[in-house]
Amino acid sequence: MADAKKLFIKTYGCQMNVYDSERMAEALESDGYEQTQDMNDADMILLNTCHIREKAAEKVYSDLGRLKDLHDEKPDLKIGVAGCVAQAEGEEIMRRQPMVDLVVGPQTYHRLPQLMEKVNAGEQALDTDFPEEDKFDHLPKRELPARNPSAFLTVQEGCDKFCAFCVVPYTRGAEVSRPAARLLKEAQALVDRGVREITLLGQNVNAYHGHKEGLAGLIWQMSEITGLERIRFTTSHPNDMDEALIEAHGTCDKLMPYLHLPIQSGSDRILKAMNRKHTADQYRDLIARIRDARPDLLLSGDFIVGFPGETEEDFEATMQLVRDVHYGQAYSFKYSARPGTPAAEKEDVPEEVAKDRLYRLQALLSEQQKQTQDSMVGRDVHVLFEKTGRQDGQLIGKSEYLHAVHAVAPADMIGTVQPVRIIEAQANSLTAELLHT
């Protein structure tokens, strides 16, 4: 039998892309590809790209530029571009880099087998449709052994919110929810393969409407799966945090006490210009209600500084909101004008000003993260061990609050949830010892 062809996938951006990369690898198996971690060994290189900020999109072109040498050495090497840059740029990619064999958007990668027929015949293949059919109906069943006790499951895709800065409604399309029955089956199949934690993914996951009781209904039903120990979801919009979901944080044991709930800015004026459709105080009230339901919840968020028209006063309102809310961790970005979005028409805040604000916001967020990490020392938490650590005898896993935790533990504890005591805090991880050995 001929050796399997080797596929190298580079994933940029969000968890949705991580999930899509796994599914694309499965779809390409039927074309005889198996994955490699070594790019130089690959017969095909697939870049699964992100278009959210200019830097992320430009990175794809610079990476393609670097691949040119490898392609010159190995003319049979196939090169594909998938994901949101593929969706947004389409043919432009092949125009700028004619060596690219395949361009496939996030909604059409179930058509990879047909597209590969073209590629294998030496033609270029491009598909960036928003097709009628559901890609999930056409993807191979997930029969691969789970590589990790923690898995992603896409439950909802796309976004109808149209925040003024964001490309997602254009690259990922309108909101679509997958039917609950299908998701429950897929979750059961993951658990049968050793998965113990499922993170439900969606660009607007709490707008999920594939269950008559929304995302909370899906979570409750999923929590009945024996062997599934933890459920998480990401990313949420404040306007879709309904009562049932808030309550589930207090009452559903399998729903983990971690929530990523972006607000983007603490200034009402900027929130309005961003088309967020909520105020900073509505967000503060919402956080108070969620913390009433689950006082120890670890909160995460996203912020954009330097949105067009942002004054020093607006920025100070963001700093104040962060002081009021206190985040366990958060992501912050300098505004990046994206072609085709309403905000791109407006005048940018000077680069130096935006840079300085980002620096100040990140200093505050880092300080809050450090306080949160330090406050864990001496506390007992539960860790789902996922893999071996860098040091001998050490395992790495996640606490219920999504902290990375390492502890000396036997390898057969991988895939199990264990009680541990936190003994030391680092900036991005915690050291623990097992409570029972």
Ligand code: 5AD
């Ligand atoms: N510029 C900067 N940050 C952005 N985000 C989305 N679009 C932009 C943009 N044009 C950030 C938001 C969002 C996160 C995924 O990326 O904070 O929540």
Ligand code: SF4
């Ligand atoms: Fe983008 Fe999120 Fe706003 Fe949707 S809700 S437009 S994905 S930032």
